[in-house]
Amino acid sequence: MSQSVPPPGNPFAQGVEPGQAPLPPAPPAPPARSNAGLGLVAALVAALVAGGVYGAVAGGIEREIGWAAVGVGFLVGFAAGKAGGNNPALPVVSAVLSLGAVYLGQLLALAIILGKQLNASATDIVLDHFDVLTSLWKEELDPLTFLFFALAAFAAFSGSKKAAA
Template sequence: MSQSYPPPQQPQQPYGAPLPQYGAPAPAPAPSGNPGLGIAVGVVVMLVVAGIYGAILKATDGATIGYAALIIGALIGAAMGKLGGRNAALPVVAAVLGLIGLYLGNIFGIGLAVADYLHVSVFEALFKDFDILNEGWKKALEPVDALFFILAAAGGFSAAKKTAD
């Protein structure tokens, strides 16, 4: 005669302890990113894209490119979000850096053109006559430029939020 035995009993678990057959619950994700590093890299990216944008402006004889403003902000924000993580201040900082990057790109483009026209170094045009470059930039502003600055800020803000880990 065969005898049937009841299935083995699971050892009693204290209240709230994970059940062995299902495994332990996944631990809460640790915060990722380093906001300080994100901001530092954002500043570096801002300077690089401002230089590239200034060179593009010089090459196109000052023809502004609307989507370039959005790209400037988005590149800054993407770098900040990837390295900075989910810090609430990073999208705001990325928006501000997008504005500054667009401004510096415009000034650099004007500086390149002035240096070429006066046959001086770019550094001399930028640093010796910065007030003249800034005044020239202000006089050349048009209402559509406000839209470009909005795009740069929005690109930075949005990209920083979307790329944060």
């Protein structure tokens, strides 16, 4: 029984045989993206869309979906990171925008629920009775609401960093 002897040189040279030309070097890494303006616009659009969808779903089923706030936050952060790159301001901005998106969603859900009960449109409630709407929102606050705000902001912050990497 004879053992084969490995050929001389680098055994991990990916198929380069002795006498052949080596493989060309790998292309340089693309430059790091850092477009804060584009990231901000993407985060703002994502916040408005995600907050609207969050509110419409919660209002439609007449129940707050607190864990969905985490998804809203992640979506805002992901959009900021993908569009804006690794700008250090984007995680913070996306966290703040995610708080606004969750708040917007909760107000929209409350307006939809009130609209069903009062036989009025949610738009009329938001535009004509915003002060009443915010007063009702404040009455409904509980520690879980603040927890979901915090989780949404954290998801946005970390989602922005992960998407930019």
